[in-house]
Amino acid sequence: xxxxxxxxxxxxxxxxxxxxxxxxxxxxxxxxxxxxxxxxxxxxxxxxxxxxxxxxxxxxxxxxxxxxxxxxxxxxxxxxxxxxxxxxxxxxxxxxxxxxxxxxxxxxxxxxxxxxxxxxxxxxxxxxxxxxxxxxxxxxxxxxxxxxxxxxxxxxxxxxxxxxxxxxxxxxxxxxxxxxxxxxxxxxxxxxxxxxxxxxxxxxxxxxxxxxxxxxxxxxxxxxxxxxxxxxxxxxxxxxxxxxxxxxxxxxxxxxxxxxxxxxxxxxxxxxxxxxxxxxxxxxxxxxxxxxxxxxxxxxxxxxxxxxxxxxxxxxxxxxxxxxxxxxxxxxxxxxxxxxxxxxxxxxxxxxxxxxxxxxxxxxxxxxxxxxxxxxxxxxxxxxxxxxxxxxxxxxxxxxxxxxxxxxxxxxxxxxxxxxxxxxxxxxxxxxxxxxxxxxxxxxxxxxxxxxxxxxxxxxxxxxxxxxxxxxxxxxxxxx
Amino acid sequence: xxxxxxxxxxxxxxxxxxxxxxxxxxxxxxxxxxxxxxxxxxxxxxxxxxxxxxxxxxxxxxxxxxxxxxxxxxxxxxxxxxxxxxxxxxxxxxxxxxxxxxxxxxxxxxxxxxxxxxxxxxxxxxxxxxxxxxxxxxxxxxxxxxxxxxxxxxxxxxxxxxxxxxxxxxxxxxxxxxxxxxxxxxxxxxxxxxxxxxxxxxxxxxxxxxxxxxxxxxxxxxxxxxxxxxxxxxxxxxxxxxxxxxxxxxxxxxxxxxxxxxxxxxxxxxxxxxxxxxxxxxxxxxxxxxxxxxxxxxxxxxxxxxxxxxxxxxxxxxxxxxxxxxxxxxxxxxxxxxxxxxxxxxxxxxxxxxxxxxxxxxxxxxxxxxxxxxxxxxxxxxxxxxxxxxxxxxxxxxxxxxxxx
Numbered sequence: 009x010x011x012x013x014x015x016x017x018x019x020x021x022x023x024x025x026x027x028x029x030x031x032x033x034x035x036x037x038x039x040x041x042x043x044x045x046x047x048x049x050x051x052x053x054x055x056x057x058x059x060x061x062x063x064x065x066x067x068x069x070x071x072x073x074x075x076x077x078x079x080x081x082x083x084x085x086x087x088x089x090x091x092x093x094x095x096x097x098x099x100x101x102x103x104x105x106x107x108x109x110x111x112x113x114x115x116x117x118x119x120x121x122x123x124x125x126x127x128x129x130x131x132x133x134x135x136x137x138x139x140x141x142x143x144x145x146x147x148x149x150x151x152x153x154x155x156x157x158x159x160x161x162x163x164x165x166x167x168x169x170x171x172x173x174x175x176x177x178x179x180x181x182x183x184x185x186x187x188x189x190x191x192x193x194x195x196x197x198x199x200x201x202x203x204x205x206x207x208x209x210x211x212x213x214x215x216x217x218x219x220x221x222x223x224x225x226x227x228x229x230x231x232x233x234x235x236x237x238x239x240x241x242x243x244x245x246x247x248x249x250x251x252x253x254x255x256x257x258x259x260x261x262x263x264x265x266x267x268x269x270x271x272x273x274x275x276x277x278x279x280x281x282x283x284x285x286x287x288x289x290x291x292x293x294x295x296x297x298x299x300x301x302x303x304x305x306x307x308x309x310x311x312x313x314x315x316x317x318x319x320x321x322x323x324x325x326x327x328x329x330x331x332x333x334x335x336x337x338x339x340x341x342x343x344x345x346x347x348x349x350x351x352x353x354x355x356x357x358x359x360x361x362x363x364x365x366x367x368x369x370x371x372x373x374x375x376x377x378x379x380x381x382x383x384x385x386x387x388x389x390x391x392x393x394x395x396x397x398x399x400x401x402x403x404x405x406x407x408x409x410x411x412x413x414x415x416x417x418x419x420x421x422x423x424x425x426x427x428x429x430x431x432x433x434x435x436x437x438x439x440x441x442x443x444x445x446x447x448x449x450x451x452x453x454x455x456x457x458x459x460x461x462x463x464x465x466x467x468x469x470x471x472x473x474x475x476x477x478x479x480x481x482x483x484x485x486x487x488x
Numbered sequence: 489x490x491x492x493x494x495x496x497x498x499x500x501x502x503x504x505x506x507x508x509x510x511x512x513x514x515x516x517x518x519x520x521x522x523x524x525x526x527x528x529x530x531x532x533x534x535x536x537x538x539x540x541x542x543x544x545x546x547x548x549x550x551x552x553x554x555x556x557x558x559x560x561x562x563x564x565x566x567x568x569x570x571x572x573x574x575x576x577x578x579x580x581x582x583x584x585x586x587x588x589x590x591x592x593x594x595x596x597x598x599x600x601x602x603x604x605x606x607x608x609x610x611x612x613x614x615x616x617x618x619x620x621x622x623x624x625x626x627x628x629x630x631x632x633x634x635x636x637x638x639x640x641x642x643x644x645x646x647x648x649x650x651x652x653x654x655x656x657x658x659x660x661x662x663x664x665x666x667x668x669x670x671x672x673x674x675x676x677x678x679x680x681x682x683x684x685x686x687x688x689x690x691x692x693x694x695x696x697x698x699x700x701x702x703x704x705x706x707x708x709x710x711x712x713x714x715x716x717x718x719x720x721x722x723x724x725x726x727x728x729x730x731x732x733x734x735x736x737x738x739x740x741x742x743x744x745x746x747x748x749x750x751x752x753x754x755x756x757x758x759x760x761x762x763x764x765x766x767x768x769x770x771x772x773x774x775x776x777x778x779x780x781x782x783x784x785x786x787x788x789x790x791x792x793x794x795x796x797x798x799x800x801x802x803x804x805x806x807x808x809x810x811x812x813x814x815x816x817x818x819x820x821x822x823x824x825x826x827x828x829x830x831x832x833x834x835x836x837x838x839x840x841x842x843x844x845x846x847x848x849x850x851x852x853x854x855x856x857x858x859x860x861x862x863x864x865x866x867x868x869x870x871x872x873x874x875x876x877x878x879x880x881x882x883x884x885x886x887x888x889x890x891x892x893x
Contacts, residue, residue, distance in 0.1 A: 111780040112810075134699060156644045167642065169651070170619055185867070191778040191810065192847030196864030196888055197660075197873055198605075201618060201651025205644050222699040245560050251583075251672035292703055295738030302735075351640040355560035383642045384561075423642035431645070438645055443634045447647045449876035453869050465646060 011051040011095065015072040019054050022064045027055040027101075038096055041082045041089040042143075044344040044394050045404075046429055050077070050091035055098040059118070059176075059214040062097070066212065067182030069095055075459040076180075078208040080119065080151025083143040085347045086428025088155070088207050088464055097212065099150050105129050106215070113220045114173070114190060119150025119213050123157075135220040138165035141424070142332045153213050156205030158424035160256040160331065161288075163382040165221060167424065169204045176215035177203060180455040190217040202450065207426050208461040210454035224290035227255070228300045229318040229327055232285040232307040233278045237261060239311035240283040241357040244381045246306035247287065248354065252299050257382030258286040258331055261361075264338075264376040264389075268330045271337035275330025281313070285381065286331055334378040335389065341374070342391035346403055350411060352419035354384040363413045364388050371406040373399070385423035386414065412437070427465045435467050504547045508625065508633055508664045514546060515662060516631025518882045525882055527658040529569065529600035532592050536604055536851055537657050537887040538858045548599055548662060554578055555665055556639075562670045563622065563639055568599030568663040575668075584670045587614035591764050591772070591813075591851070599663040605655030608764060609706035609731070612808060618654050620669045626653055626661030629878025639667045652873065658884040659865075660877040674733035677705070679757050682749040683725040686712050690728050691783055693749050694807050700745050702808060703738075706731040708763070714802035714815070718762040720755075729759060763804070769818030771832045771853050775839060777846025779810040785846065786812060792838040796831035810846065829854035836860045863889030 011030075020028045029035060030052045039047045056062040069076050077091035079098050102118035105126065109115065110133040117126060123144040126137045140159035141147055147157070153175065158167045165171075174188035188200035203210050234240040240259055247254065260268070265277045265284060277284050285307065289299045304315045318324040330337075338345050352360045361377065368375035368390075379387045388410050392403045411421055411434050421427070421434040435444060447466045451458065505511045518525050526542035528534060530549050552569035559582035566575060573594035575586050590596065590606030600606075602624070607616040614620070623637030636649035653660050684690040690709055694701065701707055707730045710720065715727040728749055732742045746752050766772055777785040786805070789812055793801050802815040816835075819828040833856035839848045840860050850861050865874065865888040874881070874890075885891060 109778075109780075112778045114778075156648070158642060162642070166615065166619065169648070170615065179869070185869075189847055191781075191845050192776040193774065193811075193849050194847065194864070195849055195861075197870050198618065198651045198655055199869060201654075202648050205648050209647075222702055248562065249560070249583075249672055251674045253671075292700075292738055292741055294741030295735045298735045298737055351638075351642050353558060353561040353563065353640055355558055380642070384640055385642045419640050420638045420643045420645045422645050423640070424644060426644055427646060435646060438638075439635065442632050443636060443649075444646075446628070446632075446634050446636075446649065446876065450647055450649060450652065450873060453872035453876060456872070 011074065012072060015068065015074060016052065018068045019052070019065060022068065023054060023056050023061050027057065029053040038079065038082065038091070038098070041084050041087060043085045043087055043430060044346065046087035046090055048090040048092040050096035051093045053096040053098055055101050057101045059102070062099070062102070062212055062214050063178045063182065063184055065097060066178045066180065069459070070180065070182045073457070073459070075462045077461050078150075078154065078212045080148035080154070081122070081143070081146045083147045084151065084155055084426060084428060085349070086422070086426045086430045088426050088428030088461070090429065094462070099212065100148060102150070102214070108133060110135065112191070114217060115220055116190070116215065116217050117149055119148060119153070119216060121149045123147050123149060123152060130220055131223065134223050136223050137171070137218060138162075138221050139168045139171060142335065149216050149218070150213055153204055153216055154206065154208050155424070155426040158380070158385070160258050160380060163257055163380065164253045164255045169201065171219045172200065172204055172216060173219055174217040175200060175203060175213045177211045177213050179211040180457065180460040188217070205426070206454070207428065207465050209451050209465055211460055224255070226293040226296050227288060227290040227324065228296055229324040230287045230300060230303055231277070231316045231318070231327055232287065232312045233281045233314045234283045234285070234312055235281065236311065237283045237361050238358045240285050241361065241381070243285060243307045243310035243312065244357065245354060246310055247303055248382065250302055250306065252289065252302060254287050254303070254382060255290045256286065256288040257380070259377070259379055259381035260284050260286070260331065260334065261377040263374055264334050264378040267337045267341055267376060268334050271333070271340055273330050273333040273337050275326050277330060278314070286327060331378065338376055338389055338391045342393050344392050344394035346390045346392065346407055347425075348386070348388045348407060348410060349422045349425040350388070350414035350419055351383065351385045351423040352414050352417045356417040356419070357381065357384060360386070360413060360417050364410050367406050367409045367413070371402040373403050373406050375406070380423070383423065384419070429464060432464070432467050503544065504550050506550045508627065511546075511548070511551070511627045511662050511664055512631050512633055514631075515627050515629060515882070518544070519630045519880055522880045523882060524885045527603070527662055527884055529597035530571065530595050532596050533600055533604065537884070538889045539855055539886055540884050541886045541891065542884070546662065549597060551664060559584060562672065563641065563667055564670055565639060565665060565667040566598055567665050569597050571595055571597055572601065579670055583673050585673050586620070586668055587671050588617060588620060589760060589764055591766055593765055598666055598668070602654050602663060602666055603656065603658045609708050609760065609806065612702070612707060612806065613705045614671060618651055621650055621654050621666055622669055623667035624650050624653050624663055625665040626663050628661045629880060629883045633664070634661065637667065641669055657887045659874060659887060661883065674705075675735050676739050677731070677733045677757065678739055678743070679755045679759055680730045680732065680743065680746060681720055681753050681755045681759070682728040682730075682746060682751065683715070683721045684728070684750055686724050686726060690726055690749060691786065691805070691807065694728060695782075696748060697745060703742060704730055705733040706760070707806075707808070709805040709807060711803040713800055714804050717802050718759060720759070729755070729763070731760065766815050767817050771816040771857070772814065772851040773836065773853060774811055774813050774849045774851065775843055775846065776809065776811045776849065777843060779808055782807055782810055785810070785843065788842045789814065789839065792835045792842065795838065796834045798831055798835060829856055833857040833860060858889065861889070865890050
């Protein structure tokens with residue numbers, strides 16, 4: 009969609025000429041978000057440098073009736089940050105940590121602050137920002153808010169939503185408002201709660217206030233090695249039933265272990281294991297050894313071959329690096345990787361893992377499972393060659409069956425990556441038309457023209473009585 | 489403010505749906521006839537929120553029972569009229585609990601707890617209602633059944649209407665069922681009390697515990713009146729009540745951390761139950777501000793109460809959330825009640841003016857007092873949300889003050 013020259017001049021006058029990118033060669037950098045199979049080129053990309061510039065940019069786009077897509081680091085794995093011919097608003101210049109309020113365990117940041125950088129900045133105060141997506145070394149807090157990001161340590165500490173206490177947002181109309189209250193409670197509807205995880209469809213957060221939690225006094229990381237996936241899944245259930253809430257409880261299957269061990273991220277996982285559990289407990293030093301002993305017993309009684317406790321920080325870091333870089337390690341197997349993010353009730357883990365295995369065999373594709381077992385949040389990944397049409401067809405057929413199996417097991421289609429474009433087809437399998445229509449209606453409460461991230465999250469057919477502008481309709485049709 | 493229609497569940501046409509279809513039919517009719525309705529759970533908290541204008545009551549208590557419970561998933565799905573007691577009983581059989589202890593009693597329904605987003609001392613460790621509700625079934629103000637969220641502990645599929653309906657005081661729909669996150673009961677669960685003379689309030693001592701106190705399951709500070717209310721202390725003492733859970737070593741270590749507060753006495757867990765119960769007819773509200781400004785906020789609260797002769801109010805402080813819950817007992821006799829109402833209203837107005845960076849949240853207040861708290865859903869986004877769920881405003885009309893003049 010060609011964007012109007014007047015609009016471009018207006019945007020340039022707001023942010024400066026160098027922060028409006030419009031040449032195809034420049035825009036190519038923003039044509040993907042980490043998930044292969046989805047590519048889209050924005051009509052232009054604009055990079056405001058201050059909160060006021062964000063507001064002015066959004067107002068200019070509103071005046072010109074142009075749809076826009078907000079983007080953080082572009083590490084989402086759902087196609088959510090892609091813009092087809094419309095304006096893309098990059099927020100990664102807004103990188104200031106505005107205030108660390110240690111006595112109140114609160115931080116005020118701009119949306120472009122990188123997740124890991126925030127935790128590093130607050131560590132000297134004995135605090136941490138708990139949500140830790142695997143992309144934390146590059147992903148931004150604004151993106152985390154948009155996606156309601158999780159991470160391995162969410163099992164104990166909760167997801168982004170449990171930590172964000174207030175947002176200043178600019179609505180797609182250009183109107184600004186405060187959602188939540190950094191130092192109090194809010195009466196009325198939980199607009200903050202529904203904004204977090206709205207995938208850029210409700211507007212842009214320009215300021216984020218997030219709760220910090222104390223750094224634990226002590227941490228113990230346990231690696232348990234199993235000769236069957238079933239046994240590992242049983243151990244998960246036993247551990248959870250003890251009442252101990254591990255900080256993280258992650259599982260990796262044999263194809264993942266082999267991929268990691270063959271890569272530069274080799275963590276010393278036993279390559280002949282059917283599965284390993286990476287379990288971490290943290291908190292007060294007192295009592296932690298008892299928790300480790302109880303978890304060790306759970307693993308051994310479930311059939312673990314071996315249980316090892318990291319004795320040094322280096323060893324712990326190495327064990328975690330293997331887990332957090334597992335997706336990257338799969339790059340050695342094949343040039344493309346399709347990543348899924350389904351959740352099933354914890355007790356269904358053995359059954360669903362067996363089903364996923366069967367589906368992979370049937371379609372002759374290699375499924376690598378690396379996931380948040382404590383939450384039942386699966387990440388079945390299939391490395392493949394996207395340039396091979398036959399293999400691509402088989403991979404996507406297998407993924408569809410895996411998603412359906414997770415829905416049939418009483419689960420959901422995404423635990424932390426978001427719906428974006430990738431999971432749109434599954435939304436109507438999960439929700440009935442009336443429930444989807446209500447989601448559309450809530451979106452319209454924030455964005456009556458549906459110009460913010462159009463065509464994402466809720467399938468268009470579910471939205472009734474819609475009177476979108478021609479520009480928005482064109483943007484959506486270009487994607488579907 | 490428009491005067492509330494007096495609503496007595498027994499003297500008005502009363503509807504007691506037993507199924508989701510009943511609720512759907514009833515609300516479709518209310519929508520068609522623009523009949524304002526009052527949603528009632530077990531009726532314990534009917535005086536919560538601003539006055540409701542309604543001509544018909546819908547009693548959802550009959551919509552009760554466990555829909556599904558797989559202990560290994562630590563998730564239970566119950567109908568909205570199920571009481572907290574029923575949930576506690578069922579989950580205890582499997583060594584689990586729903587870690588919610590809102591004001592009131594276990595006779596309250598889960599639907600009302602979610603609708604009012606009520607939490608208690610356990611929120612320190614287990615989070616608030618909003619952190620524990622995974623999915624909801626509700627029937628909107630047009631009589632349309634809607635399902636939001638799911639039955640798994642992590643879920644970002646679609647917009648989070650669960651958060652929106654939680655704390656909406658029924659104005660977006662009548663809740664019909666809820667899926668809830670449970671926790672395994674900890675190996676040990678101890679309650680300790682430290683009493684402190686009234687001239688030496690324990691605020692500073694508790695603050696000196698620092699981050700270590702965040703590992704407690706719950707910690708509340710009670711002023712003399714609140715302590716006396718649950719028979720703690722000798723009538724001249726403040727109290728710090730602490731709940732400590734975990735394995736034996738952890739309990740021992742946390743208990744040792746309490747020593748700087750004073751003499752620590754072990755108490756019975758029933759203390760927490762007593763703490764939840766407010767005398768019938770009490771006015772209750774919360775003042776929340778930054779934890780670091782708690783002492784100043786406390787001084788403002790005490791001054792606002794003293795200025796109108798309500799120094800006998802019970803105060804329960806959650807220091808780590810910067811929250812002070814104020815309970816003003818009901819005065820006996822109509823003249824005294826009217827006088828108390830006027831004083832509560834003056835006190836609320838004073839708090840609203842003096843708490844500038846925090847918030848004053850009313851729970852149960854006399855009508856005059858509500859007039860001093862601004863309506864909270866008048867912004868365009870909230871209004872459009874209400875339009876989508878309840879275009880004719882038939883559900884708990886007025887409870888957010890949106891119709892006040």
